[in-house]
Amino acid sequence: MEQCLGQLPTFLSVAQTGSIAKSSEKIFKASSAVARSIRELETAIGYALFDRVPRGMMLNPFGLAVLRRAERIQSVIAQTADEMLRARADVRPSEKSVLLNLLYSGRKLHLLIHIAQMRHLSGAAERMGLTQAGASMALSRIEGALAVPLFHRMMQGMVATDAADKVINAGKRIFAELRHLHSDISAMSGELSGLVVVGALPLGRTFVVPAAIAATLKAHGKLHIRTIEGPYETLAAALRTGEIDMIFGAVRDEAATPGLVVEPLFHDRIGILARAGHPLARRSAIALQDLLHEQWILPRPDAPGRKVVDDSFHELALEPPVPSVECGDLAIVRQLLCGSDLLTAMSPHQMRVEIQAGLIQELPVVMGKTVRRIGLTMRDGAMLSPAGQVLLDNIRHQSAQLAGTTP
Structure with missing residues (x-):
């Protein structure tokens, strides 16, 4: 789905105007280029997104599903661009265009994410299938176009600047929405698939999460589920950027978890x-x-x-x-x-x-x-995929069963 990212601005324009010709005028692209972009997006999705009718282009159910995710991605990108440009006094119109192009480029976002994770160009280049020289040139072009450094070159490696952190966090949120889009489309086609990522704190690892995963896969064998184990702070950071869909375990007070919502499911004792x-x-x-x-x-x-x-x-x-x-x-x-x-x-x-x-x-x-609350933690405003919702419901069910038992 990540190859769809660059086509989304054109898709949003056609969805809004209902016409390739009107969209062409709005975004200053040739009608043939607009039509080609829509065809490429439909090919990548695997389904037609518009009904071609005499009065224009009408979104069909698959198109509406893409629209929901595309609008969420557009919101993330617009918010990130505003935050990055707000602090600068002399912003040229072209700079916003450059930033938006970066945020709609899956390959460039992946490069920045890999550099930040690995702190070395060589490792990031290998992940991307590039030479180190190629990755270095790509990064230099991105930094030159933005007119801001994205990484500090230090003895311990390449450390992301505040600007890079904003772009990288936005990129992770964008990729999460695209990951969910795959599940959205598969659910509509009648066979649920896709990836769900759950953060498992210690209590969840022994029964609730494994039992919920088993029940989910029994009903939907084509799903892929990934568990992430680690300290709460690490899991919460990944939850905020969309890398994790939910956390199960001991819940924290809402006041101490800005941007997250908790759903207590049962009380446990020590x-x-x-x-x-x-x-x-x-x-x-x-x-x-x-x-x-x-x-x-x-x-x-x-x-x-x-x-x-x-x-x-x-x-x-x-x-x-x-x-x-x-x-x-x-x-x-x-x-x-x-x-x-x-x-x-x-x-x-x-x-x-x-x-x-x-x-x-x-x-x-x-x-x-020694009683504590056990439950789910999710990102405020997140829209789970159908696959994520199935796993969530099974976690709730297994928690209800565990609440009335003793080991």
């Missing part, structure tokens, strides 16, 4: 977990204060689970333990628990398979309040 056969497992009840001198595995200080654990100790007028290990990786935590007498504080649902297999058990510890 328990104290240890290996099966741990010396403490023989006791029928354990006071939290009796565990102060044990060795602990706890989440990082900035993780919501860590705050819940610390608050639980504070609620009972106890100082939280200093962890021997700070870790949020389930595989590492699982191995440490099974191979030692270390304790951890986490949701029993995160170790549901190991608890059911008899490898790990929850200790009978009386704790303070």
